[in-house]
């Protein structure tokens with residue numbers, strides 16, 4: 073029922089600190105968009121401007137076809153879930169969820185019907201009479217979501233809703249949130265600093281940094297085709313490896329690592345990287361594209377020998393850390409492959425998935 | 438190997454007992470000090486009650502233990518309650534105090550709410566200013582206030598007290614309420630705003646219930662300040678029909694050098710009844726409110 077448009081929005085706090093520096097974002101109806109970025113990058117500020125809790129310095133915010141710049145939060149038809157739950161401590165779970173409906177003068181039986189329905193979806197029927205302090209963290213989070221659901225708003229806003237939960241519960245509630253969105257498809261803007269949460273929940277991920285949007289796209293696209301070095305390094309865990317290289321023509325286009333090893337650029341990338349010949353660039357390669365040597369070799373996979381520093385067995389895979397000319401590098405290898413610290417391990421670098429980053433602009437070329 | 442573990446165990450054991458002993462000692466010491474305090478504070482009320490139950494003859498008698506009543510009598514109370522002056526004082530005190538509490542609390546709750554939550558220009562400075570007014574000794578304001586009351590034509594009218602006491606109670610009550618309101622997480626107001634509450638609904642349905650312990654603390658302060666004040670009624674009121682309890686008991690029951698000790702003490706006991714009742718009632722509520730875990734849902 074509602075698209076959200078953010079157009080050239082700027083937020084400056086006192087002292088002319090720009091928290092948000094002119095962002096544009098179109099969110100489709102029923103879309104689940106996640107704003108992700110490091111702490112202090114302006115995610116919450118953006119969300120709070122959509123909610124109407126923060127004034128907009130310049131630009132426009134549209135919800136469902138109306139400019140809402142000057143509309144107070146209660147008339148924007150949005151619901152918000154906060155990191156610390158923000159439940160009313162003196163009210164029962166039922167009253168917490170019913171509060172918004174009571175203020176809007178809904179009839180009693182309608183309120184009861186909606187609260188019961190939300191309680192059923194969130195599996196908190198047994199808790200309706202309790203006070204918030206008698207609930208666990210996960211239950212409080214459910215109630216906070218219930219309070220949003222009962223209002224049946226145009227837009228759901230979440231500000232780091234899972235950050236106060238322990239790791240296990242966080243994963244469980246993540247699935248829960250996704251399920252709720254599938255049950256009640258509603259336009260959703262979700263803020264988190266956790267890129268795993270962003271990847272798993274989002275239809276589209278918005279990566280922010282220093283008050284600007286670095287890249288917008290579906291999780292897979294962000295992962296495989298990052299637009300900037302920041303996005304490349306932020307999305308994915310363990311993070312992408314970055315190595316300084318020089319692009320040169322040595323019987324075919326190659327990149328030369330700091331230690332003198334030359335890697336041939338795959339033919340399909342030669343046109344793309346050709347213009348950077350002679351330049352000092354950064355090579356980006358994800359740990360999963362740096363593996364043990366496999367029998368069935370694909371083209372453009374080259375061998376690199378490394379001196380293993382630390383081995384981290386993860387179960388389904390093993391992370392191997394080493395250095396290439398002082399730069400830390402991580403590889404993901406099969407757990408059955410033998411690897412031990414201070415031993416030489418031959419690795420296969422899959423250059424079909426390489427990224428080349430312009431050091432000056434920070435853009436992936 | 439096993440011997441070292443044994444030693445380590447013994448050390449831990451010794452540390453535990455020494456901790457235990459320290460704790461026991463601290464407890465005994467605090468009980469001793471507390472007992473001393475309780476006795477110290479309860480002696481005057483005890484003597485007051487004892488004296489109020491004695492006849493004038495028994496009070497002036499030189500023999501016997503002055504701390505014990507030989508022939509208890511309620512004559513002092515009966516005479517006092519039938520005394521129309523005393524009735525007037527009591528009613529005046531009640532009117533003044535109820536109005537003062539209502540006025541002070543309304544002003545300070547509204548002031549604290551707007552100062553902490555509306556964030557208008559200068560609200561920080563104003564909040565500090567409110568606290569600074571509280572630091573000015575009340576006795577310094579005595580003469581300027583007398584002039585103001587005089588100009589208003591309210592000298593010798595208990596309405597002047599209804600006007601005066603809030604000026605003394607509001608700064609402190611506001612200060613208490615600012616503390617309580619600031620401890621309420623901002624997300625709570627934002628959730629309420631989004632849920633559709635206006636400022637007034639936010640105050641009435643969220644802030645006041647959540648800050649109940651603070652409101653009760655401030656109410657007790659305003660009540661005590663008004664009920665027990667002596668200086669202002671002594672200076673500003675002089676006729677019986679306008680007088681309040683504190684000064685009334687003393688001025689009415691001391692004629693020249695005749696002290697009607699039995700009745701004075703009975704008057705004091707009666708005057709102490711409302712505060713005791715209110716403390717008892719509100720304290721229960723106060724503690725219930727505290728344990729109901731107001732902030733941090």
Ligand SMILES: Nc1ncnc2c1ncn2[C@@H]1O[C@H](COP(=O)(O)OP(=O)(O)O)[C@@H](O)[C@H]1O
Pocket residue numbers: 085086089090091109110111112113114115116117118
């Ligand atoms: N009320 C405020 N006054 C001044 N600066 C603020 C205020 N709120 C946030 N900021 C600043 O704006 C920037 C973005 O904050 P925020 O949106 O909360 O970041 P995050 O992405 O962690 O949610 C931060 O640098 C923060 O210090």
Ligand SMILES: [Mg+2]
Pocket residue numbers: 115116117232
């Ligand atoms: Mg934030």
